[in-house]
Amino acid sequence: MADEVVLLDYWLSPYGMRLRIALALKGIEYERKEEELNNKSPLLLQSNPVHKKVPVLIHNGKPICESVVALQYIDEVWKDKAPLFPSDPYLRSQAKFWADYVDKTISGFARKLWSGAKGEEMEAVKKDLFDCLRLFEGELGDKPFFGGETLGLVDLALLPFASWFSVHDKFGTFSLEAECPKIPPWVKRCFQMESVSESVPSSDQLYDYVVKMRNSRQE
Amino acid sequence: MADEVILLDGYVSMFGMRVRVALAEKGIKYEYREEDMRNKSPLLLKMNPIHKKIPVLIHNGKPVCESLIIVQYIDEVWKDKAPLLPSDPYQRAQARFWADFIDKKLYDAGKKIWTTKGEEQEAANKEFIEVLKVLEGELGDKPYFMGERFGFLDIALITFYSWFHAYETLGNFSIEAECPKLISWAKRCLQKESVSKSLADQKKVYEFVVEMKKRLGVE
Numbered sequence: 005m006a007d008e009v010v011l012l013d014y015w016l017s018p019y020g021m022r023l024r025i026a027l028a029l030k031g032i033e034y035e036r037k038e039e040e041l042n043n044k045s046p047l048l049l050q051s052n053p054v055h056k057k058v059p060v061l062i063h064n065g066k067p068i069c070e071s072v073v074a075l076q077y078i079d080e081v082w083k084d085k086a087p088l089f090p091s092d093p094y095l096r097s098q099a100k101f102w103a104d105y106v107d108k109t110i111s112g113f114a115r116k117l118w119s120g121a122k123g124e125e126m127e128a129v130k131k132d133l134f135d136c137l138r139l140f141e142g143e144l145g146d147k148p149f150f151g152g153e154t155l156g157l158v159d160l161a162l163l164p165f166a167s168w169f170s171v172h173d174k175f176g177t178f179s180l181e182a183e184c185p186k187i188p189p190w191v192k193r194c195f196q197m198e199s200v201s202e203s204v205p206s207s208d209q210l211y212d213y214v215v216k217m218r219n220s221r222q223e
Numbered sequence: 224m225a226d227e228v229i230l231l232d233g234y235v236s237m238f239g240m241r242v243r244v245a246l247a248e249k250g251i252k253y254e255y256r257e258e259d260m261r262n263k264s265p266l267l268l269k270m271n272p273i274h275k276k277i278p279v280l281i282h283n284g285k286p287v288c289e290s291l292i293i294v295q296y297i298d299e300v301w302k303d304k305a306p307l308l309p310s311d312p313y314q315r316a317q318a319r320f321w322a323d324f325i326d327k328k329l330y331d332a333g334k335k336i337w338t339t340k341g342e343e344q345e346a347a348n349k350e351f352i353e354v355l356k357v358l359e360g361e362l363g364d365k366p367y368f369m370g371e372r373f374g375f376l377d378i379a380l381i382t383f384y385s386w387f388h389a390y391e392t393l394g395n396f397s398i399e400a401e402c403p404k405l406i407s408w409a410k411r412c413l414q415k416e417s418v419s420k421s422l423a424d425q426k427k428v429y430e431f432v433v434e435m436k437k438r439l440g441v442e
Contacts, residue, residue, distance in 0.1 A: 054324060054357065063313075066313055068313070068316045068320070069320055070319075070320050070323055072323075073316050073319045073320050073323065074316070076315075076316070076319065077312055077313070077315070077316040080312040080315070081312050093296055093299040093300050094282075094285055094287070094296070096296075096299070097287045097292050097293070097295070097296040100289075100292045100295070101287075101288055101289055101292055104289055104292065105273065139273065
């Protein structure tokens with residue numbers, strides 16, 4: 005029986021981006037349905053009644069919600085190609101820890117950066133963000149990716165947010181290169197992979213989007 | 224080589240209790256070390272430098288942090304006895320989703336009960352019950368959350384039961400009146416030695432919360 009895979013998504017969702025990359029890495033064919041966040045489809049509300057959020061992976065009619073849960077599901081079901089989670093239980097626990105850390109901290113900073121915080125408040129957010137990213141730099145070490153030679157769970161968890169931070173770089177809010185020099189080259193390496201470049205908007209594309217949004221608000 | 228297992232924990236922590244239950248289910252011998260959150264040991268700070276929290280499982284010198292990650296690690300390493308997660312990937316995804324739901328909602332909802340008064344507290348009670356009712360709905364008529372066998376999701380939730388007496392007394396409401404099925408489920412779980420020996424005494428939890436209220440100035 006052919007698998008039917010549907011992804012309920014929103015193009016800017018960093019959590020949706022994680023699943024797009026995973027599905028591409030595994031070579032899984034799927035149908036992507038773009039959701040309007042202020043006009044959620046009946047399918048979304050039915051598939052994720054608890055949180056009513058994207059992304060939702062629907063595999064042969066059965067929904068899986070929460071991006072890290074879905075990533076683990078994808079890795080367990082399509083286990084013959086591009087493993088995302090380490091096979092060693094200890095290394096697996098470490099990868100989960102770092103992915104969880106992205107969700108506990110980085111996502112919050114991302115929100116605050118775009119919230120229009122100014123002055124001292126903004127400086128505090130930036131400092132916390134850089135301290136956090138430096139921990140990730142330590143975890144990356146000299147490896148090309150967090151997953152080693154190939155992309156793994158932590159790469160997928162962090163990359164969508166890191167892509168957004170590079171946009172701030174372009175706006176001159178801060179210099180990621182100066183503060184966390186290992187991060188921009190890691191982002192670049194990730195984007196050299198087709199599974200990433202075809203799944204995730206580049207920071208150039210995100211930058212253009214933000215500029216367009218700001219211009220249209222001024223009209 | 225004999226395994227060396229150490230658990231850095233706090234007696235009243237519902238998160239620490241989860242690990243205790245898992246270790247008991249698997250019959251794993253370990254050294255329990257009680258941590259004082261106001262005077263954290265050098266070992267805790269070394270083993271969990273990022274969050275500085277308990278529980279931390281130290282297996283042959285290597286730390287694993289975050290209770291749900293620890294329980295999954297235990298299940299994977301000591302896989303020959305008492306499997307905690309189902310073998311089907313979709314069932315596993317459901318268990319992980321609901322455990323994540325508990326972590327996202329229940330602790331904060333519970334905390335609001337003992338840190339607020341009056342109308343704010345009544346709203347907190349209501350929110351807490353709403354979360355429990357969603358979980359009760361998920362339980363349905365099954366003996367345990369994933370079916371016939373006690374497992375991961377039961378472990379994720381049952382440890383909160385030791386805090387129910389404190390929530391009820393301080394919030395002045397009855398959980399059993401609102402969620403009778405959940406209380407039956409809890410009592411069923413408590414018949415298991417791994418649970419009854421691992422959960423903190425509810426009177427001691429209550430005393431702890433009263434003490435915390437004084438310290439935080441929220442009487």
